[in-house]
Amino acid sequence: METVGDESDPRVRGWAPVCRAVALLLGPYAEVVLHDAAADRVLAIWNPLTRRTAGDPSLLGELDQLEPAARDVFGPYEKLLADGRRLTSVSAVLRDPDGQPSAVLCVNLDRTPLDQAVAVLAGFAAPSTPRPAALFEQDWTERVQRIVGSFVRTRGRPVERLGRADRLAVLAELDQAGIFTVRRAAPVVAQALQVSRSTVYALLAETRAEGVPA
Amino acid sequence: METVGDESDPRVRGWAPVCRAVALLLGPYAEVVLHDAAADRVLAIWNPLTRRTAGDPSLLGELDQLEPAARDVFGPYEKLLADGRRLTSVSAVLRDPDGQPSAVLCVNLDRTPLDQAVAVLAGFAAPSTPRPAALFEQDWTERVQRIVGSFVRTRGRPVERLGRADRLAVLAELDQAGIFTVRRAAPVVAQALQVSRSTVYALLAETRAEGVPA
DNA sequence: CCACGATTGGACTGATCGTCCAGTCTGGGA
DNA sequence: TCCCAGACTGGACGATCAGTCCAATCGTGG
Numbered sequence: 001m002e003t004v005g006d007e008s009d010p011r012v013r014g015w016a017p018v019c020r021a022v023a024l025l026l027g028p029y030a031e032v033v034l035h036d037a038a039a040d041r042v043l044a045i046w047n048p049l050t051r052r053t054a055g056d057p058s059l060l061g062e063l064d065q066l067e068p069a070a071r072d073v074f075g076p077y078e079k080l081l082a083d084g085r086r087l088t089s090v091s092a093v094l095r096d097p098d099g100q101p102s103a104v105l106c107v108n109l110d111r112t113p114l115d116q117a118v119a120v121l122a123g124f125a126a127p128s129t130p131r132p133a134a135l136f137e138q139d140w141t142e143r144v145q146r147i148v149g150s151f152v153r154t155r156g157r158p159v160e161r162l163g164r165a166d167r168l169a170v171l172a173e174l175d176q177a178g179i180f181t182v183r184r185a186a187p188v189v190a191q192a193l194q195v196s197r198s199t200v201y202a203l204l205a206e207t208r209a210e211g212v213p214a
Numbered sequence: 215m216e217t218v219g220d221e222s223d224p225r226v227r228g229w230a231p232v233c234r235a236v237a238l239l240l241g242p243y244a245e246v247v248l249h250d251a252a253a254d255r256v257l258a259i260w261n262p263l264t265r266r267t268a269g270d271p272s273l274l275g276e277l278d279q280l281e282p283a284a285r286d287v288f289g290p291y292e293k294l295l296a297d298g299r300r301l302t303s304v305s306a307v308l309r310d311p312d313g314q315p316s317a318v319l320c321v322n323l324d325r326t327p328l329d330q331a332v333a334v335l336a337g338f339a340a341p342s343t344p345r346p347a348a349l350f351e352q353d354w355t356e357r358v359q360r361i362v363g364s365f366v367r368t369r370g371r372p373v374e375r376l377g378r379a380d381r382l383a384v385l386a387e388l389d390q391a392g393i394f395t396v397r398r399a400a401p402v403v404a405q406a407l408q409v410s411r412s413t414v415y416a417l418l419a420e421t422r423a424e425g426v427p428a
Numbered sequence: 429c430c431a432c433g434a435t436t437g438g439a440c441t442g443a444t445c446g447t448c449c450a451g452t453c454t455g456g457g458a
Numbered sequence: 459t460c461c462c463a464g465a466c467t468g469g470a471c472g473a474t475c476a477g478t479c480c481a482a483t484c485g486t487g488g
Contacts, residue, residue, distance in 0.1 A: 195435075
């Protein structure tokens with residue numbers, strides 16, 4: 001296992017042994033990434049799961065949730081790779097001897113094989129359990145209408161007379177409900193809110209920036 | 215592994231090799247019981263999980279569910295031991311050369327260690343702080359896992375050994391559940407089913423063509 | 429009538445979808 | 459053993475979609 005990164009960087013030199021050790025321990029299914037949080041770049045990476053290398057932008061959301069808390073260790077939380085692999089990740093702020101943040105360490109573990117193993121073991125000689133069947137929210141459009149309609153009702157005014165703040169609130173709610181993980185949701189929401197698609201994205205960016213760093 | 219039973223009984227002599235073989239295969243966590251269905255007694259038992267021996271009443275519900283069906287093989291179904299161990303059981307009606315029922319074979323597998331292993335694996339590196347508590351986001355991946363896992367269970371074979379027809383059925387179910395209305399669902403499903411993204415679309419087209427033009 | 433922020437339509441880039449195909453693998457059958 | 463047919467794969471591809479950006483427009487208060 002080679003270090004992929006700038007060995008001349010003192011941070012890489014300093015933390016490399018830890019990173020390599022973790023990467024070795026967790027085998028081929030975990031990658032270890034050392035980030036420069038300030039520059040939002042990858043300093044070094046061990047056993048990469050994607051094609052990122054040193055110098056690439058950090059991507060993912062690895063550095064997003066570090067600010068608000070007073071802690072230095074975050075996670076484990078879940079991420080999703082483009083090819084469908086499901087990751088469990090932890091992050092840690094690494095500090096130099098003065099206590100100043102110098103880098104961010106992320107460990108990303110591919111859960112796919114674990115999930116597979118669970119399915120195998122759970123299925124081994126298991127009695128045929130009744131199927132959960134729990135159907136997916138078949139009509140997410142209806143959910144949009146319900147959320148918007150419910151909001152409109154509490155304000156006592158029709159959609160087209162909602163103010164900017166109102167639309168922001170509704171958007172936040174819809175986003176919270178995960179509506180935008182559904183394909184082609186944006187145009188539907190735009191129509192439901194009686195605004196253009198552009199405005200939907202504009203307002204959405206606002207709610208995500210200030211409103212809820214969940 | 216000794217036969218515990220009346221070796222002079224021709225039924226025991228005849229079936230003992232099968233029973234011992236199964237008992238050996240499934241190790242210390244499965245017992246094999248040969249019943250005299252008419253007398254409701256244990257004819258012989260290998261690797262007992264309880265203290266039953268030959269001649270004891272059959273107890274359990276091992277012979278209860280044999281009547282109604284025209285089949286000769288039953289289960290797997292679940293039973294519960296007094297000490298809390300959970301068993302997965304199968305039963306088979308054994309017939310003499312004339313086709314007359316002569317005995318009932320039951321295999322009882324202690325699932326406790328398997329359940330524990332599942333719990334360990336499922337909990338290993340599991341994200342403990344799911345970010346958005348949304349109804350959709352990141353939750354639909356688990357829905358995929360559940361549907362696939364549930365299907366695997368009914369087939370009694372792991373994902374990688376599913377046949378073409380099996381995958382078609384799972385795909386139909388996932389499609390029915392609306393999974394593919396979610397963005398980037400296809401790669402996740404492909405991973406879960408251990409096939410390529412191409413094959414997902416190919417099979418999907420098949421199910422949609424023949425099955426339900428929803 | 430003007431200033432100004434909000435909104436809009438549309439252009440644009442990159443990501444994702446779904447299709448297609450040549451090459452590979454696999455499990456019989458001659 | 460060799461060959462064949464069907465299934466699967468990885469990659470490429472065009473079409474569509476997501477999200478950003480901006481100049482033009484709208485609406486409102488001064």
